[in-house]
Amino acid sequence: MRNGDWKHIWITGASSGLGEHTARLLAEQGYQVSISARSADKLDAIANGFENVTVYPADVTDADALKRTVAEAEAAHGSIDLALFCAGAWFQSSVKNMNTENFSKTLDVNVMGVVNALDAVLPQMFSRKAGHVAWVSSVAGYGGLPNAASYGSSKAALINMAESMKPELNREGITVSVVNPGFVRTPMTDKNKFPMPFIMEPEDAARAIVSGLRRKKFEVAFPWQLVTILKFLNRLPYWLYFALVKRTL
Ligand SMILES: NC(=O)c1ccc[n+]([C@@H]2O[C@H](COP(=O)([O-])OP(=O)(O)OC[C@H]3O[C@@H](n4cnc5c(N)ncnc54)[C@H](OP(=O)(O)O)[C@@H]3O)[C@@H](O)[C@H]2O)c1
Numbered sequence: 001m002r003n004g005d006w007k008h009i010w011i012t013g014a015s016s017g018l019g020e021h022t023a024r025l026l027a028e029q030g031y032q033v034s035i036s037a038r039s040a041d042k043l044d045a046i047a048n049g050f051e052n053v054t055v056y057p058a059d060v061t062d063a064d065a066l067k068r069t070v071a072e073a074e075a076a077h078g079s080i081d082l083a084l085f086c087a088g089a090w091f092q093s094s095v096k097n098m099n100t101e102n103f104s105k106t107l108d109v110n111v112m113g114v115v116n117a118l119d120a121v122l123p124q125m126f127s128r129k130a131g132h133v134a135w136v137s138s139v140a141g142y143g144g145l146p147n148a149a150s151y152g153s154s155k156a157a158l159i160n161m162a163e164s165m166k167p168e169l170n171r172e173g174i175t176v177s178v179v180n181p182g183f184v185r186t187p188m189t190d191k192n193k194f195p196m197p198f199i200m201e202p203e204d205a206a207r208a209i210v211s212g213l214r215r216k217k218f219e220v221a222f223p224w225q226l227v228t229i230l231k232f233l234n235r236l237p238y239w240l241y242f243a244l245v246k247r248t249l
Pocket residue numbers: 012013014015016017018019036037038039040042058059060061086087088089090109136137138139180181182183184185186187188189
């Protein structure tokens with residue numbers, strides 16, 4: 001096997017942004033990549049450029065569809081060695097104009113989407129006592145930030161979930177990683193009207209993800225400037241934390 005001990009990689013949320021660029025990078029490096037998202041046309045366009053990319057359209061909120069996807073992908077290409085879950089949704093959410101539908105959708109896609117994908121891929125990894133699962137959270141999950149109650153709470157849940165699952169997964173021979181990006185230029189952030197400090201290009205973010213996963217890091221976080229600032233802010237006493245973050249309102 002090549003570096004990273006993977007042959008067959010499954011990526012959700014691979015039709016655009018981080019998932020697409022990571023899928024392209026891994027495919028260029030010669031791995032067998034199975035890609036999922038809802039937009040079959042976009043997935044097909046990505047796969048057209050490669051012989052080693054196969055398309056499995058699926059909605060991550062549909063647990064049965066993900067189980068079928070994993071069964072089909074493993075029947076065609078063998079065990080999935082690395083499963084990377086990038087599917088995500090983001091809606092800016094002020095408290096005054098709280099949209100419960102968007103709140104629910106965010107938690108469903110971001111949190112239950114990862115749970116459903118884990119449920120589809122982990123049984124085979126448990127029986128092989130091998131494998132690597134990784135999901136994309138965000139630096140927005142480190143602590144509550146204004147106008148991001150739904151997104152931030154979904155991402156905090158994903159970080160907590162990774163911390164909670166790591167000891168048991170490691171005991172079973174399975175590696176787990178949580179990816180915490182800052183701002184990356186993708187269709188998700190293209191709609192943002194606010195300043196996005198230290199924003200990265202998706203190609204650079206994909207390289208950071210692959211490099212961190214290859215080293216089997218538990219947390220893959222970038223860019224270091226924003227990660228350092230937010231980790232520092234979250235160590236402050238609440239009175240000082242809120243005095244500083246309210247300026248971003
Ligand atoms: N961009 C950033 O600055 C940034 C920062 C931190 C974390 N993140 C996280 O990185 C991940 C990727 O985001 P991105 O920036 O690359 O955004 P993006 O370009 O909008 O990509 C989101 C992906 O998720 C898929 N998706 C959405 N809902 C889905 C569903 N119900 N079922 C299956 N797939 C679904 C989309 O495909 P379809 O619409 O075709 O289904 C698309 O492939 C997300 O988890 C996001 O929260 C992004």
